[in-house]
Amino acid sequence: MSTALALAPELTLAAPEKGSPLPLFTGREMTDALTAYRELQQALDRAMPDQIMSLDGKPFRKKGYWRAIAVAFNLTVEPVEERREVHGVLADGSDDYVYIVTYRAATATSRAAIGDGACAAAEKQRGKMKASEHNVRAHAHTRAFNRAVSNLVGFGEVSAEEIERDSPRETTRPVLTLAAPAGVDAWVDTLPAIAQDGEAALRQAFAAAPPAFRRYLTTALAARWVAIKALAAQVQR
Numbered sequence: 001m002s003t004a005l006a007l008a009p010e011l012t013l014a015a016p017e018k019g020s021p022l023p024l025f026t027g028r029e030m031t032d033a034l035t036a037y038r039e040l041q042q043a044l045d046r047a048m049p050d051q052i053m054s055l056d057g058k059p060f061r062k063k064g065y066w067r068a069i070a071v072a073f074n075l076t077v078e079p080v081e082e083r084r085e086v087h088g089v090l091a092d093g094s095d096d097y098v099y100i101v102t103y104r105a106a107t108a109t110s111r112a113a114i115g116d117g118a119c120a121a122a123e124k125q126r127g128k129m130k131a132s133e134h135n136v137r138a139h140a141h142t143r144a145f146n147r148a149v150s151n152l153v154g155f156g157e158v159s160a161e162e163i164e165r166d167s168p169r170e171t172t173r174p175v176l177t178l179a180a181p182a183g184v185d186a187w188v189d190t191l192p193a194i195a196q197d198g199e200a201a202l203r204q205a206f207a208a209a210p211p212a213f214r215r216y217l218t219t220a221l222a223a224r225w226v227a228i229k230a231l232a233a234q235v236q237r
Contacts, residue, residue: 044069066146069153070105077105077145080114082137087120088218090131093211096122097133099140105148113152117143180220181212188217188224195232202232 025033044065045052051065070077081102086095098120106112119139124131187209194205206214217225 044072061146063142063146066149070145070149073153074108075105075149075152076107077103077148079141079144080104082141084137089211089215090122090125091215092125093215094121096120097136099137101137101140101144103141103144103148105152107152111152113148115144115147115149115151117141117145117147119143181210181216184213184216187213188221191228192231195228196235197232198235199229199232202229 045059048065048068051062051068052059053062054060069075079101081100083100085098085100087098088096090096098118100116100118102114102116104112104114117140119136121131121136124135124139191202191205195202206217209217
């Protein structure tokens, strides 16, 4: 709401004295500013119809829209943090890695907002499509940029790129029936003893195992894997 007020600087009143309980704006001024703000949003929507997708009758704004908004509002939008994590394995036995990114958007008057975004390899690897480090990382950056601008400008809704992640089409995965690879049971039986040496030792043993072993453990034996990791977590560092 404070962002909306920034769009109508002529309505700004002198700041009340320290300790005053009075608001900076009257009800009429607030209403006029919000009306102007919504009119601006509608005008931008009409100017960029190709950057809006409709889902269940609701508009979701794409990457190009949020970059145009950043320019229109003279925002500085910069990455703050990026990290890569691995959460299990994909159907082909490769790592299901996730990029998690944070952006900061700020106005010329130093008002700022933070937005984060994430993208997993599983989202990009479907059917014959293969995930790549570039695509997964770039999508996480797009989501974080969009969210930071949206949080600051105040339009509020998620971006089209976030809908791609959250929609059932993107998140639903087929149920797989896996056959146990030869030798996997013997390998799994060694893990509790390795877990006694702590989480680092367990991670090393997991990473050194064949992809088929890791895949079977994290899917067909998921409950056992959770128990083994819990055992390692109890070891004092």
